[in-house]
Each structure stands twice: as structure tokens, then as C-alpha cells.
Amino acid sequence: LHSQPIVNKSDKKKRPESQGCLILLLMETVVIIGGGFGGMSTAVSLLMKSKNISIRVINKDHPAGRGVAYDTAHPEHILNVPVSRMSAPDDQPLHFREWLRSRPEYSEFHNKEYVPRAIYGNYLDHFFAPFLRSEQLQFTHARAINILPQETQYKVLLDNNSAIIADYIVLAMGNDLPAPPRGLDPSLDESAGYFSNPWNRNFLKDLKETDSIVLIGTGLSMVDCMLSMKKCGFKGKITITSPRGYTPAPHVEGPVYPGFYEELEGKDLLSIFRSVRKHIAKAAADSIPWQAVIDSLRLYAGKIWLNLSEKEKQQFISHIRHIWGVARHRLPQETHAELMRMIDSGQAEIIAGRITNLSKTTEGISAVIRQRKEQNEKTIRATRVVNCTGPQLNFKESPDPLIRNLVASGLIVPHELKVGLKALPDCAVIRSDGSIPGNIFSLGSFLRGVLWETTAVPEIRAQAEKIAKQICGK
Ligand SMILES: Cc1cc2nc3c(=O)[nH]c(=O)nc-3n(C[C@H](O)[C@H](O)[C@H](O)COP(=O)(O)OP(=O)(O)OC[C@H]3O[C@@H](n4cnc5c(N)ncnc54)[C@H](O)[C@@H]3O)c2cc1C
DSSP states (O other): OOOOOOOOHHHHHHSOHHHHHHHHHHOEEEEEEOOSHHHHHHHHHHHHHOSSEEEEEEESSSSTTTHHHHOOOOTTOBOSSOGGGOOSSTTOTTHHHHHHHTOGGGGGGTTOSSOBHHHHHHHHHHHHHHHHTOTTEEEEEOOEEEEEEETTEEEEEETTSOEEEESEEEEOOOOOOOOOOTTBOTTOOGGGTEESOSSSOGGGTTOOTTOOEEEEOOSHHHHHHHHHHHHTTOOSOEEEEESSOOOOOBOOOOOOOOOOHHHHTTOOHHHHHHHHHHHHHHHHHTTOOHHHHHHHHHTTHHHHHHHSOHHHHHHIIIIIHHHHHHHHSOBOHHHHHHHHHHHHTTSEEEEEEEEEEEEEOSSSEEEEEEETTTOOEEEEEESEEEEOSOOOOOTTSOOOHHHHHHHHHTSSOBOTTSSSBOBOTTSBBOOTTSOOOSSEEEOGGGGHHHHSSOOSHHHHHHHHHHHHHHHHTO
16 A cells, blocks of 8 residues: 655645646655654654655554643643743744743743643644644554565555555654563553553552552652642552662752863763762852753763763663763752652652562552662562653563564664664664665654653754754755
């Protein structure tokens, strides 16, 4: 089954018949797999650059543009990036702020930096709507299950038994469910109290005061779960565990710390780490919060990552990743205060350690944690366990049929750092034979091993633009 190239009606009217036929023949098809923020932003960038391209977006769930992050109606789910950095178009930093201020129904948020993700989802609906009406773009609700190379093209197979021929592929599948924790009894499912999806709030259904909950992971998904439990009035015990047991940190507003990239350029990881610590101490002496130093470092974190050796990248993942995650993925102050109240009241406790076993008992689930400091095992009896460890990015172990098929056929290669796939920094995917076909691209979290800082809107919209430039040649 070949996809039908779609011609923009207004273009057809302007051109003589023979020229219209030629355009039909010449029109290339870009298939974007995944219609979240990354996929839809790529579609928009393509539409802005070319009238002679046909775009098919294939999306298995969530409304167009929203993905799992912004497909929430719950006001306690707050953006963790300020409004001023969340504009959908890459070249209009005030776009989201201006849209927000134009909506009287959101007047209480007009001057806030951190607003509910549901509002951002409504903004994305508004932003993407005109592009979804373009005749060059077709949005299909289906799951892509395989891609078969065909000379210079690809045949994309969908789970509705149809297929599309593509000249270009963009892999924009974003956030998959977290990987199962070590020692998970395979018979544990939602009916037994184990929730593999921290984002759909199923774990809140019929929650009783006598329930006790284990959250695996101390990142932003954990925070979402905590705030949702608070919102629904849950008063039971909550145990939160992660290897280091770090508590998320708050954003602070304050002075800007001057950049110090020239000190880090060409340095090894240990020297970089020492330099950053020195600057944090220097900032503290001047009453400047450490957050300002990290924000300054963030601007060139991508450049630093690209200059590290493979060994240093591995060392970063083993020793620095967790502390960098805390320093980098911070919470709005109100959210942080809410979380700390739940911890300080004794309702929630953080344990540093690794889950080694999760098994079914007559009362619920027994969660065994090997504690980091004590190195002994602690058993927590829980009625519900929620996996908040973040999207699964180890493609060697991915349960997703499309990823498995692509790895098996060599169209993509799992990154050696076990996070995403191998690609060039400009988003062009590398095949298992080392070749770069130049017509398969990826973006967002799939590029974690290549770029590290690649999961938030500011990075993704810039990548979408880069991909569109390569496809359209401008
Ligand atoms: C809970 C949460 C909160 C976040 N908050 C923020 C924030 O405040 N600010 C920020 O900048 N970033 C935030 N992020 C990061 C967020 O992931 C990005 O901002 C952005 O939404 C990622 O977009 P994406 O298109 O890469 O992935 P996704 O949004 O995950 O979209 C991927 C889409 O692909 C579809 N898909 C997957 N596989 C297939 C397949 N085989 N066939 C067809 N379709 C498929 C999925 O259904 C989904 O719609 C958050 C992430 C999460 C998980």
C-alpha cells in the first residue's frame, strides 16, 4: 500500500495541470512515528519549509502534540520548565507567555513561571490545530510496528494492517513506560497492586486510608504521584526509594552566575567536576545559590558532553548522573514545599537503596530494598507499588515491538551507554553497519546517549527544526 501524496489545494489552483502532475510525482513522503511534542514540532517545521512534501504522523495514543507529559487534566501536575522557555516555536520565546496572557480564564497564571501542564496541553492544542488542518499533513491513530527498507525508501507497517511508503522516517516515540524493577515477580500486575505506569493515575483508584504505598524512584514522576495522593486526601504511609535517595531540589530566583566554559573546555570529567564544585563554593561565599551555577553550566552542558570520551561518559552515568539529575531537574518552589511537608510530617519516607525483590503476599506486596549505607535488606509491606523510574531507554531490553524489530533488522543500534540509540548530534540515525542513510532521524529522549540534555521542550523544538532543515535542504 503506497501512501497517497497530498497536494495543498491552494498550490494546485495556482499551477498548470501538467505542473501539478509533476509535483505529485516529485512529492516526497515523511513518515513521523510518534505524534507527541517532538513529532508534531517536526511536522510544523517541515510545513513551514516546504509546500512540496507530504507528511504522515502516526500516533498510538494521547492527543496530537500532548504525549504523556501534557495529556493530563490535573492541576497539581505542574511544568518543571518556566513559561518563558516553553514556547512551541523555536524562534518566538514569548509565544507561550503571550498566549497565556491572552486567556482571561488563566488570569491567575498570567505572571507565574510554573503553570499546570494541562494549560500547556491546551496551548499545544491551539498551536498545532491549524497545522493539523493542512492538506499536506495526515495524522493517523495507529501503532507503527515495523519498518522495512525498500531500496532508497521504507515501508512502515502499522497495527491496523496498512502500510505507508516513506522517503524519510522520523522516530519520535518519546516516553515509553519505565523498565520493570529488578526482582519483580512477573505475576504482579495492577490487580495485585503493582503499577508499571506512574502517569495514568490508575494507582489512585479506590485508594484506602489503610493502604501503604511504595514509589520506586525519586524523580519528577514520583513528585507527580505524591501531589496526586495529597490532592485526593491520602493519609497512609508512603515509602520512596531510589539508589541514592536524593530529594528533588527547588528552583530559586536570584542573581545570574557568570559563565565559566573557558575553564572547562577540553578538560577531563574529574577536572570539570572539581571546577563546578569550586564555583559552587565561590557562589555560596557571595550568597549566590548553587542553582545559579548549574543554570549557567546548563547552557553549555551539551558541548561538554560531546567532548567527553566514551569512558568519561560511562563514568558520568555511574557516578554523577544522579546528582546531576537532582541539580538539573528541579521543582517549582511551591511544589517543593508541598513535597517537603509530606516528608517532614513523617507520612513519606525516603530510603536510599535498590529494590532487589517485589513479590506477592496475602496482604499485598513485599518490597525488599538493599539499603545503600547499611548494605542490609529492609522489607516494606505495601498494598501498592508504583514504578516511577522514568521512561525505559535501554533499547536492548525494550518490550516495544517497533524498537525490537528495528534493532533486529539493524536499522537502529542501541547506544552503548544503554540510553537510546546511536545517532549523530544533528539527529541522523546510525545503522548497525555504521552507515548513516541520511533519511532516518530521531529526536528527544532517544538521543540521550548522544546529547544527554535532550528531553525538554527547548531542546526538542530545536532538534525538530534541525531535522526539517536536513529534509528540506533549507
Ligand atoms: C510526566 C512528565 C512531565 C514532563 N514535564 C516537562 C516539562 O514540564 N517541561 C518540559 O520541557 N519537558 C517535560 N517533560 C519532558 C517531555 O517528555 C517533553 O517535553 C516532550 O513532551 C517529549 O515529547 P516527545 O514527542 O519526544 O515524546 P512523547 O510526548 O512521549 O510522545 C511520543 C508519542 O509517540 C507515540 N508513540 C510511541 N510509540 C509509537 C509507535 N510505535 N507508533 C505510533 N506512535 C507511537 C506515543 O503515543 C506518544 O504520543 C516531561 C515528561 C514527563 C514524562
